[in-house]
Amino acid sequence: MKSNSLAVGLGVLGVVFIILAVLYAIGALQLFTSGPGSHYKHAILLVVLAVASFVGANFARVKTV
Amino acid sequence: MGLLQGASELFPVSSLGHAVLVPSLLHWSFKQSDPSFVPFLVLLHLGTATALLVIYRDQWVAIIRGFFTAAFRGSMQNDNERLAMLLLVGTIPAAVLGVFLESRIKMLFASPYEAAGFLIVNGVLMLVFEALRRRAEGRVAAQAQSRTEQEEHFAQAERISFRAAAIVGACQALAFLPGISRSGVTIGGGLLAGLRHEEAARFSFLLATPVILGAGIVEVPQLFSKSVPIGEYLAAAVLAGVAAYASARFLLHYFRSGRLDPYGWYCIAAGVVSLALLRFSL
Numbered sequence: 583m584k585s586n587s588l589a590v591g592l593g594v595l596g597v598v599f600i601i602l603a604v605l606y607a608i609g610a611l612q613l614f615t616s617g618p619g620s621h622y623k624h625a626i627l628l629v630v631l632a633v634a635s636f637v638g639a640n641f642a643r644v645k646t647v
Numbered sequence: 648m649g650l651l652q653g654a655s656e657l658f659p660v661s662s663l664g665h666a667v668l669v670p671s672l673l674h675w676s677f678k679q680s681d682p683s684f685v686p687f688l689v690l691l692h693l694g695t696a697t698a699l700l701v702i703y704r705d706q707w708v709a710i711i712r713g714f715f716t717a718a719f720r721g722s723m724q725n726d727n728e729r730l731a732m733l734l735l736v737g738t739i740p741a742a743v744l745g746v747f748l749e750s751r752i753k754m755l756f757a758s759p760y761e762a763a764g765f766l767i768v769n770g771v772l773m774l775v776f777e778a779l780r781r782r783a784e785g786r787v788a789a790q791a792q793s794r795t796e797q798e799e800h801f802a803q804a805e806r807i808s809f810r811a812a813a814i815v816g817a818c819q820a821l822a823f824l825p826g827i828s829r830s831g832v833t834i835g836g837g838l839l840a841g842l843r844h845e846e847a848a849r850f851s852f853l854l855a856t857p858v859i860l861g862a863g864i865v866e867v868p869q870l871f872s873k874s875v876p877i878g879e880y881l882a883a884a885v886l887a888g889v890a891a892y893a894s895a896r897f898l899l900h901y902f903r904s905g906r907l908d909p910y911g912w913y914c915i916a917a918g919v920v921s922l923a924l925l926r927f928s929l
Binding site: 623634640645 | 746
C-alpha cells in the first residue's frame with residue numbers, strides 16, 4: 583500500500599516513539615513500569631518501534647524515479 | 648538446570664514450565680520467587696540463543712544485510728529481505744507485550760501449580776494445531792503418498808504473509824506463561840499459516856533469537872549486580888547452549904516428517920503427573 587499520507591503518519595509515529603523512549607530513559611514516564619526510575623527496557627523497545635515506523639514510512643512512500 | 652533448559656527450550660514442551668516445575672518436584676534449592684531467578688533463566692536463554700545463532704549464522708548474516716538493504720531502499724526484492732521484514736513484524740508484538748506486561752506476568756512465575764496447569768493447556772494446543780493441520784492436508788494433499796510428499800504441498804518460511812507473521816509473533820507472548828511453549832505455539836501458528844513443519848520450526852527458531860537476545864541483554868546486568876554464583880550460572884548457560892544446539896539439530900531433522908502430537912501428549916502427561924505429585928507432596 584503506497585501512500586505519502588501513510589508515510590508521513592508513520593514518520594510522525596516514529597518521532598513520537600523516540601520522544602517516549604527518551605522520557606522512559608530519563609525516568610520521566612512511569613506508565614506500565616514496575617516502579618520509579620529509568621526504564622531502559624521500555625526505552626530500547628520504543629527505539630525499535632521507532633525504527634520499524636521509519637522503515638514502514640520508507641516502504642509506504644510513493645517512489646519517484 | 649542448564650541442560651534441562653537448553654533441551655526443553657526448543658522442544659515444544661515449555662522450558663519455563665519445566666524450569667519452574669522440576670526444581671519444585673525434586674526439591675532443588677532454587678527459590679523461584681528470588682529476584683535472580685528470572686535473570687538466571689534469561690542467562691540460560693542466552694546460551695540457547697547463541698546455539699541458534701551458530702546454527703543459522705549464514706542465514707542471520709543474509710537477514711541482517713537484507714534488512715538494511717530493504718529498509719533503505721523501501722522495497723523487498725528477494726527472500727532474505729522479505730524474511731528480515733517478516734521477523735521484524737513477528738518480533739514486535741511479543742516484545743511490546745513482554746515489556747509492558749512483564750511485571751504482571753512475572754507474578755505467575757512462582758507457582759508450580761500454574762505451570763503444571765498451563766503445561767496441560769500447551770499439550771492440548773499442540774494436539775489442536777495438528778488436528779487443524781491434518782484437516783488442511785486432507786484438502787490439499789489428499790493424493791500424497793508419504794509424509795514428505797504431504798509436506799511439499801505447504802510453503803517455506805519466506806512465503807508466510809505479514810499478517811500471519813504478526814499473529815505468530817504475538818503467540819510468542821503466550822510463552823511468558825510458565826507451561827506454554829514458545830516454540831510450540833509459534834510452530835503451531837506457522838502450521839496454521841500454511842508452512843511445512845520443518846519451515847515452521849525454522850521460522851520459530853529465527854523468531855526466537857532476537858526476543859531471547861533482547862531479553863538477555865536487558866536482564867543480565869541485574870544478575871551480575873546480585874550476590875549469585877556467576878561461575879556456576881555461566882557454566883549452566885554453556886550447557887544450555889550445547890543442549891539447545893543438539894535439540895535444534897534433532898528437531899529440524901524430526902520435523903521433515905514428524906508432527907507435534909508426541910509433544911502434546913507428553914505435556915498433558917507431564918502436567919497431570921506434576922499436579923498429582925504437587926498435590927500429594929510426593
